[in-house]
Amino acid sequence: MKTLMLASLLLLAGCATTGGAxxxxxxxxxxxxxxxxxxxxxxxxxxxxxxxxxxVKVTPLRGPAYYMYDKNGDGHMDSSKDGVSPVYWKLYSW
Structure with a gap:
């Protein structure tokens, strides 16, 4: 019983961490x-x-994909006030 429950939890964890398209x-x-x-x-x-x-969409070998983009079209990736470009991860999707 414990093995079945552990296997199902691992399966759900794997589904939650896959980066989908x-x-x-x-x-x-x-x-x-x-x-x-x-x-x-x-x-x-x-x-x-x-x-x-x-x-730019970066899909790591392991882990979820993340995006960097230019919102206002000025040719530069948007950055916060300290000059670091923000990275956007897709957290949930259904």
């Missing part, structure tokens, strides 16, 4: 997507609209 946090319809794999196994997808980088 959800919608990006901003509208990038019609964007040119360039995908490459880095030396450490992470996948990097760059979304360009009109030749300008608008969003």
């Amino acid at each position: 959800g919608a990006p946090p901003m509208d990038v319809t019609g964007a040119e997507v360039a995908t490459r794999t880095l030396d450490n196994g992470d996948t990097l997808a760059e979304y360009r609209i009109g030749g300008q980088l608008r969003m």
